[in-house]
Amino acid sequence: MAHAAKQETSEDALFFNVKTPAAGLPICASVRRFKAGETIYVESDDARYCYQLISGVAKEFNTLEDGRRQVADFYNTGDLFGLSETRAQLHTAEAITDCTLRCYPRDTFMQTIAASPELSKFFLDTLMSRLHRARERMIMIGRMTAIERVVSFLLRLKEDQNGAREITIAMSRQDIADHLGLTIETVCRTLTELKKQGVIAMPSARLFSIIDAAQMDDLTGSGDAAIH
Amino acid sequence: MAHAAKQETSEDALFFNVKTPAAGLPICASVRRFKAGETIYVESDDARYCYQLISGVAKEFNTLEDGRRQVADFYNTGDLFGLSETRAQLHTAEAITDCTLRCYPRDTFMQTIAASPELSKFFLDTLMSRLHRARERMIMIGRMTAIERVVSFLLRLKEDQNGAREITIAMSRQDIADHLGLTIETVCRTLTELKKQGVIAMPSARLFSIIDAAQMDDLTGSGDAAIH
DNA sequence: CGCCGCCTTGACTCCCTTCAATGCGAGTGG
DNA sequence: CCACTCGCATTGAAGGGAGTCAAGGCGGCG
Numbered sequence: 001m002a003h004a005a006k007q008e009t010s011e012d013a014l015f016f017n018v019k020t021p022a023a024g025l026p027i028c029a030s031v032r033r034f035k036a037g038e039t040i041y042v043e044s045d046d047a048r049y050c051y052q053l054i055s056g057v058a059k060e061f062n063t064l065e066d067g068r069r070q071v072a073d074f075y076n077t078g079d080l081f082g083l084s085e086t087r088a089q090l091h092t093a094e095a096i097t098d099c100t101l102r103c104y105p106r107d108t109f110m111q112t113i114a115a116s117p118e119l120s121k122f123f124l125d126t127l128m129s130r131l132h133r134a135r136e137r138m139i140m141i142g143r144m145t146a147i148e149r150v151v152s153f154l155l156r157l158k159e160d161q162n163g164a165r166e167i168t169i170a171m172s173r174q175d176i177a178d179h180l181g182l183t184i185e186t187v188c189r190t191l192t193e194l195k196k197q198g199v200i201a202m203p204s205a206r207l208f209s210i211i212d213a214a215q216m217d218d219l220t221g222s223g224d225a226a227i228h
Numbered sequence: 229m230a231h232a233a234k235q236e237t238s239e240d241a242l243f244f245n246v247k248t249p250a251a252g253l254p255i256c257a258s259v260r261r262f263k264a265g266e267t268i269y270v271e272s273d274d275a276r277y278c279y280q281l282i283s284g285v286a287k288e289f290n291t292l293e294d295g296r297r298q299v300a301d302f303y304n305t306g307d308l309f310g311l312s313e314t315r316a317q318l319h320t321a322e323a324i325t326d327c328t329l330r331c332y333p334r335d336t337f338m339q340t341i342a343a344s345p346e347l348s349k350f351f352l353d354t355l356m357s358r359l360h361r362a363r364e365r366m367i368m369i370g371r372m373t374a375i376e377r378v379v380s381f382l383l384r385l386k387e388d389q390n391g392a393r394e395i396t397i398a399m400s401r402q403d404i405a406d407h408l409g410l411t412i413e414t415v416c417r418t419l420t421e422l423k424k425q426g427v428i429a430m431p432s433a434r435l436f437s438i439i440d441a442a443q444m445d446d447l448t449g450s451g452d453a454a455i456h
Numbered sequence: 457c458g459c460c461g462c463c464t465t466g467a468c469t470c471c472c473t474t475c476a477a478t479g480c481g482a483g484t485g486g
Numbered sequence: 487c488c489a490c491t492c493g494c495a496t497t498g499a500a501g502g503g504a505g506t507c508a509a510g511g512c513g514g515c516g
Contacts, residue, residue, distance in 0.1 A: 114352070
């Protein structure tokens with residue numbers, strides 16, 4: 001729903017990622033469905049499976065004892081998640097929209113990957129790119145102002161949705177705040193401010209339209225990741 | 229110097245990591261030395277090599293146009309860095325102390341890794357653990373107060389140095405600040421406050437002593453990574 | 457000794473948080 | 487069809503934690 005454009009990918013064409021050859025992975029994977037808001041796994045759970053989103057949107061996050069949350073990442077169709085070097089889950093995962101996902105038994109999965117040079121290469125690339133994203137977020141959270149963070153976030157969503165000017169989001173304001181290291185109020189106020197300045201339009205709370213892309217680039221501190 | 233305890237590892241015993249078997253990697257790697265403060269590579273450089281620290285301490289960071297910096301990670305003896313899925317460096321790397329490092333040609337390195345199931349497994353684990361660390365830092369930077377961040381930082385250093393009560397650091401206050409998403413002044417004030425409260429002692433600016441480890445655990449918000 | 461880089465401390469400011477209402481759309485039942 | 491409710495989003499007012507600006511302090515080295 002949030003990503004209608006991507007739904008065209010048939011379930012059979014999916015493997016690890018939409019971009020990956022559909023060469024079969026000799027792993028019997030079960031398919032499970034989760035409703036919006038349902039928990040997929042909880043931190044410190046025994047990590048018997050890792051998951052691939054067939055459809056829907058999900059998030060991984062951590063929680064401190066007093067309830068402070070940090071959303072590590074959002075996942076879309078094709079994304080793989082729930083893998084760690086330990087045998088325990090390091091995050092809690094939750095479905096944001098209704099989700100369908102493929103569950104790979106962890107050990108078999110890891111062995112299969114390691115045994116194939118192609119899969120290894122692919123998986124290494126995936127991990128490196130994920131690490132890169134995590135670090136981009138570190139500079140965003142650690143060194144950017146509220147406006148810069150929100151704008152960076154919107155620009156990333158824009159890219160995820162093939163650069164379309166219309167952006168549909170599945171996550172709530174609270175999710176965004178917990179992802180950007182802000183409060184829900186600050187996210188709201190910042191969005192309102194961007195709307196006032198005519199940089200974006202907001203037909204509804206979860207639908208944005210980029211009006212002045214050039215100014216948005218300026219607002220990121222001209223270095224979404226760094227110098228170019 | 230900062231890590232005398234680790235220097236016992238002979239250069240020959242090193243491979244990827246101190247923990248790794250010394251099985252030879254069929255890659256001719258050159259060895260280079262850098263003085264403290266020297267730049268190893270700059271963001272957007274052509275990434276022809278990846279590096280492994282034989283001795284010394286180094287850091288990777290990003291810079292925004294106006295000079296704001298975020299230190300992504302610090303590296304010690306044995307650590308591998310400078311690898312990305314792109315052909316360009318994503319960070320700038322700099323020697324903190326004098327460093328000796330082994331330089332692996334990127335393409336050969338990647339091919340060799342992918343070709344060996346054992347190396348693949350090892351490298352995957354390294355990447356996953358690095359991703360985990362990056363995410364721990366996200367919650368630290370995004371959701372913790374100054375005291376919690378500094379205490380988390382000290383506790384991590386303690387672990388890196390085998391749990392010793394005496395902690396020697398190689399990095400400056402500015403490096404710490406840029407790592408924790410704080411200013412140098414806040415880092416100083418926080419350390420002074422911890423000293424006043426008798427939680428740590430600070431014989432010199434780069435030497436700490438953990439006095440009340442229990443209270444330090446409390447001060448992290450009781451969830452360095454999350455719930456247990 | 458005197459310079460220089462790094463660290464520390466103080467006073468003031470400000471951005472974001474906190475606390476508290478209010479708005480708004482969707483679903484439900486009368 | 488409307489009243490009611492519930493969750494999410496928005497807005498306002500006030501306060502605080504960390505940033506900014508500025509002035510020393512301290513140790514190493516020529």
